[in-house]
Amino acid sequence: MTLGPTRTTIPEEARKEGVLAVVIGRAVGAAAAASAYLGGAVRAVQGVVTPLGWCVLASGLVALVVGYAFGLLEVVALGWALVVLIAAAALWLVGRGAGQVRLVVPIPRVVVGEQAEARLVAVNPGRRRFGGVQLELPVGDAVVERVLPGLARGGEYEVQFRIPTDRRGIVPIGPARTVRADPIGLMRREIVWSETAELKVHPRTVPIAALSSGFIRDLEGSPTRDLTSSDIAFHALREYVPGDDRRYIHWKSSAKTGTFMVRQFEESRRSRLMVVLDLETGAYASDAEFELAVSAAASVGARAIRDARSVSFVVSGRQSGRTGSMRELPTVSRDRLVDALCVVEREERVALLPDVARSAAESLHGLSLAVLVTGTARGTGPLRSAASRVPAGVDVVAVQCSPEGEPTARAVSGLTVFGIGYLEDLRAMLARSASVA
Structure with a gap:
């Protein structure tokens, strides 16, 4: 007897439970989507209505409720007037326009x-008129405002903004936006047209010729007083x-003296x-x-x-217990x-x-010169202590800065201390050190 394929029947209750689970799942998904949409709409409204607008809207609703509750026609009329005023302010903001606004920062780095x-460059490639709104450009902590005139099709408007560069730092610029608001100030609509750009304001530097000759002479390696059995400086x-490398035997001298003589070299180190x-x-x-x-x-780092x-290039880091820490800045360029x-x-x-x-001396190896830059409130004691932490054989120069002060140069227990009042004093001091070296 041949058995045919069996068919499993699903109980009616299980089928109903599965359908119910699907319906509930879809309902939950629809509710989540509606909640997200409603939340977005609420945030959009909150971003458009000003505090004054919320006050007017609340006053209108309260007036309507009180007027209808107590039969006060004057209060009802006032409530509807306020509601109509809010509606008119909303209609004032309708429309985006077909224009475009670009932010251009020609030079991203200055001194x-x-x-x-x-x-800011505004253009209107569309058919509808674009303009009649306010242009705003945040520059640092300030906001620069201009009125964008109405632009017909193909029209272009350009406006320039001065950026303050009186202090070193990074100045955020933008984003550029247009602002449309009703005359009373009940609603305000912002349209952002660009990303935020940055202007880097660099510290002033002076060219230091001393680093190219004299002060640091060993570009590829200069001889030191340490002797070694193999190097390039005889x-x-x-x-x-016994144990010397026979490749360094000087045969002519050995023949003259009758004793094997070997070459001895001065160890060279890269600066x-x-x-x-x-x-x-x-x-x-x-x-x-x-x-x-x-x-x-x-100036010193850039010249090097x-x-x-x-x-x-090392700067002070966060203090960690009794041990100091340092932070190294990038010097790839x-x-x-x-x-x-x-x-x-x-x-x-x-x-x-x-x-x-x-910390820097323990982390960095092969140092030949250390330059410590600080202010006048730092006494000689801490400078000597800092110089003593640097490995022996490394020249240490301290630079103390006193704006508009007289240039000075003194030696304190093997430490050279320069006092400068202007950047040009630093160049002169290093040039003199190079000529003496």
Whole structure:
């Protein structure tokens, strides 16, 4: 006997439960979508109605309720008048226009004091008239306002904005927006046309010629007083001792003396410059001192990068227990370095300068010169302590900044301390050091 395929019957109750679950799931999804849509609509309304508009709307609704409840026709008329006023303000905002507004920042990087500008360009490629609204452009903490005139088809309007560059930093520009509002101020509609751009205001720097000759002479490696058995800088001959490399035997001298003589070399090291910028608030007597210190440190670092030197730029980091910490800024290019210096500021709870120097010396190897840049409130004691944390054989120069002060140069226990009042003083000091070296 052949058995045919069996058919499983689903109980009626289970089928009804499955249908009910599907219906409930769809209802929940529709409710969630409606809630999201309603929430978006509420947020849109909240972003359009001004506080004055909410007051007028609430007053109108209250007037209608009270007027109809107590039969006060005058109050009812007032309520409807306020509601109509709100409706008229809403109709005033209808329409976006076919225009376009572009934000242009021609130069994204400038130096303190240089002229910088941004441009807003409005065009109307459509058939409908575009304009008659207010243009707003946030620039830093301020908002620049202009009235956009009505533009016919193909019309174009351009306006320029001056950007303040009196202080180092990053100035946010934008987003550019147009604002349409009713004459009473019940509703306000903003249309954003661009992203936020940034203008980087770099610290002022001066060219330092000393780094290209004299002050740091070993671009590919300069001889030191440390002697080694193999290098490129020949020093002298000495007698052969077991274990010496036979490749360095000087055969002519060995033949003359009758004793094996080997070459001895001076160990050469590649130059590596370390610039340490003190960020502790107590190290500076004023903001002007700190700005001069940033410019001085940036000048040294930028010149070293331009000369293709190995350079590490270190600033004070957060204090962690008894050990100081340091933060290293990027030095892959001059722009990357001065971009990072746009945002450095004095801080209260940072490591002391000696702790920063110690942390940097432990992290960085192959140093040949360390430049410590600080203010006049930093005494000689902390400078000597910071210099003592640097490995032996590394020259240490401290630069103390005092705006409009007299340039000074002194040596304190092997530490060279320069006092500068202007950036040009730093260039002269380093040039003199290079000529003496």
